[in-house]
Amino acid sequence: MMEKLKLYIHQLFGAELTLAPFDGGGLPYLLQGSYDFQLATLNNLQFILMFDRGKTALTPASIAKHSELVAGYAKLPAVYTATSLISYNRGRLLKRHVPFIVPDRQLYLPFLHAAFTEISSAAPKEFSGLGNTAQLLILGQLNRKFPEPLSIAMAQEFSGYSRISVIRAFDELEFFHLAQRSGASRRLSFLPSGKKLWQNALPLLKNPCRRVVGLEKLPEALSPCVAGVNALARRTLLAESKRREYAVHASEFNRLGYIPVVPKRFAPILLQLWLYSPKLITSDGVDSFSLYLTLKDELDERIQIALDELMNAVLW
Structure with missing residues (x-):
């Protein structure tokens, strides 16, 4: 099955999947008996493959629980892997957002923003995350x-x-x-x-910011939204940055033609160029969810604390 899986992954991603044994000795005996564990590496990303040994009939609910336990133990995403799985149960795993691979049939790896499904006997239909x-x-x-x-x-x-x-x-x-x-x-x-x-x-979901340019001043023709750390500071206890940061739709900036830019590390103004207009969602600034997506990968602990504060304030 491992060779079949490697071939399937190579056909879909054009990259080699490498496998190494993973020690699941600290997991419950039920899981050790139900699965073979492998540490997988694909495009420099690691995750755990849970190969179903087929010894017992596993329900989607139990697979979801097992996947959660393995992910917590390994501190890596856990992916259920089986030679076959009826479409109904694959659908139930999708509803539970459980990563899984059934070679030549279906693959769902949300942490890689990848999902493929079989379309009759033709090539699988690809979704590269959400458009x-x-x-x-x-x-x-x-x-x-x-x-x-x-x-x-x-x-x-x-x-x-x-x-x-x-x-x-x-x-x-x-x-x-x-x-x-x-x-x-x-x-x-x-x-x-x-x-x-x-x-x-x-x-x-992906960061809506395509790229950031440094500016000496904002072009008068632009009507941007406050973004970045300063937008976060206005809604939390985080201190504002001396450097101003804004966001606009990338096409709005590109329509201006030539605009002189400066190195970002020296620029008094940073302008985020977005995949969509932030004003489609709110007219008075970047919405909280998009703001979170632009800052969630920042390593600064103060920003992470402020992001938690931001999301805790959302009125669901």
Whole structure:
């Protein structure tokens, strides 16, 4: 099975999967008897593969619990792996957001922003995490920007994206069991909402900031939102930075043509160029969820404490 798995991963990612035995001696005996554990490395990222030995029938609920125990023990993502698994149970694992691999059938690795599923006998359909439109719809729901169920036309009006982009976003949200369509109109309703939606979607959400440029002054034609540390400081006890930081849609900045930039470490102003306009969600600054996504990987402990304060203040 391991060679079949390696071939499957190489076909999907174009990269080699390396495996090494993992000592699960500190795990409960039930898990040691049910699985073979391997430390997997793919594109310099490590995770634990839980190979189902097939000795006992495992329910999706028990697999989810076992995966949680192994991840806590190893301090790495744990991925259930089996030679076969009926589609119904694969769907239940997806609903529980449990990473799994069934070679040549389906793969769900949210920590790698990757999901593949078989389409009849053709090549698997690929979702590289959530696209920009799907992410924007999630943020719109979290910020209560539209009623549900959501029609394609309503989603277009909110996001500004094309009908094709919205339909693909609906497909992605359904695939990851974050929403579902119903009725003849095929309108979309988010399955969990509020805090649960945020928790389920977070591994698939990306930083909206494409890049940051340093400026001596803001161009008059721009109408940016306060962003970064200063936006966080205005909502928490964090001290403001002397350097100003703003965010705009990347296309808004690009339309200005040539704008002189300066090295970021010397710049008095930092301008974040986003995948979407921050003003689509709020008109008076960056919304809390997008702000969290731009700062969640910062190593400064003060910022992490302030982010916790920010999210604790959200009225779910």
